[in-house]
Amino acid sequence: MSETTAVVAQMGIDEVGARAATIVQNVEAVIAGKRDAVTSALTVLLAEGHLLIEDVPGVGKTMLAKTLARSVDATVSRIQFTPDLLPSDVTGVSVFDQASRRFEFKHGPVFANIVIGDEINRASPKTQSALLECMEERQVTADGTTYRLDPPFTVIATQNPVEMEGTYPLPEAQRDRFMARISMGYPSSADELAMLSTRETSSPLDELEPVVTLDELRGMIEAVQHVFTSQPVKEYAVDLARATREDRQLRLGASPRATLQLIRAAKAHAAMHGRDFVLPDDVDALSVPVFAHRLVPTSRAIGAHDRDSGPLIDAIVRRIVGETPVPVGSARRN
Template identity: 65%
Template structure:
């Protein structure tokens, strides 16, 4: 059964998300699409992987989001000698009580910024697997729950860079989306020289939302309506990656779930309480491409997973607008949808 929404609740969601986006964009110039996707992942209860060359603002974006929300934030600088216990925490012996006490690691925060995650060893990278999927940490046989909301924002340099380790497939699959910052436009870079020249704008950034507000937004996003044809369309998109001759590894069922969750957040930020095919199409590349492995033939032709997903979006049949929104209830206090 579909859930109807109060117009005021949806307007509050859009207004709060807009405040956070404005705060981030006061630090990150000319990257509104990247900031919007970052907010989408946050409201979808996901995790974000930011991949690009050094110096384009990956860490700055992560810090700007963290400072825009009044919640516990921890940063981890990944290095080759970092140990798993440096992330999750460790049990230390207390000589006064003569008992072992658990010392929580930096993962015990609402937002965890993992800088240059692919500079750590695969063993240390895997320490985040349980945290990201199950929102808990197990140390010495004891399980500790992580607070909600919980989001990992990891940055990484391209694997061609010196001193990097490729992320395992299981690790990449736990990231809801991957984005690339890209170089700024000349006008945005000129503005950056003016704004960042004297002092960092991060120093002046104040929180514009609380943890309670973010929790309320996430609850509102969960109840955004997804019709049966839209669910079938999401499944068809993901299933097409598993049969494509250009890919030797398709997307997992987890990716289908995260694609729909992200589409709910995307719809809510657009002021809608129901998902349309455009939401899935806008998110398919950032949500699916990093989980895919190209075939040998595709690598020889220099066809990247992003290109393959773009082709699949054009080929997979799209449900018509009426059936896509079929069964979606009208908002309380609102007239019929146009």
């Protein structure tokens, strides 16, 4: 039995919860006052999904991505998306080797366990599309040859709102490949004041050390995959997704991929709370992060929305969750 297999076999739900709490504590040493964003990011990592962090410049999107990546002893790469970035700058390129007289493929930065895509919507749609195969199939195809990406593979991308100058909206196909989208929001006055004191001369990120090895992370992911989901909970997730497709305020509802990723994220959420079974509460807690960025409202809904009441799509998802009957049967494993 290899070392990795041994770690996977020994990892229990209680240990997953304990290690997850350690990671959250490590990240919060740098990102203070953002517990919901930190736990959501870790949930996506343990569910082997991809995370989109969207917010205005300067609120710590890239810092959260870098801090989470540094908390795990895995391979990490960072891609700064710019208008002149080419698809080969992301995936890699074939280079002719004079000695061997043949082309050799040079791996791009996407060949890492955690890929940080900074300001992803500043690159052209063509370059953004270079990530589609990587994110969905965990592989890169170049010159007729397919190269597998080593697991775990997670893309943590940041983007500014589309109203910002110099941005390109992400295509629906790419948005759908992100398991969840979260926002950071502005810090509280106390947290912002503390930041002025702790970051005058150095960044706390410089002193951050990994608290989980790559093998341990793989063990946590393996444990999450074995979390039990009852039939009523699965039906509840399907009912939520179908409700978005039939809602009069939406012209594009959640895809079947969204339903699948909602259950995967709910498993990770349950494991982080020390449970080996999924509750409807786990599904409810993740419905907005998993569904909202995939949905497109109608023009009438946009015109009637009061902006002071918060984001339109978030409100629609919360209403759908409130209107959908919650299963009564037991969620535990028999």
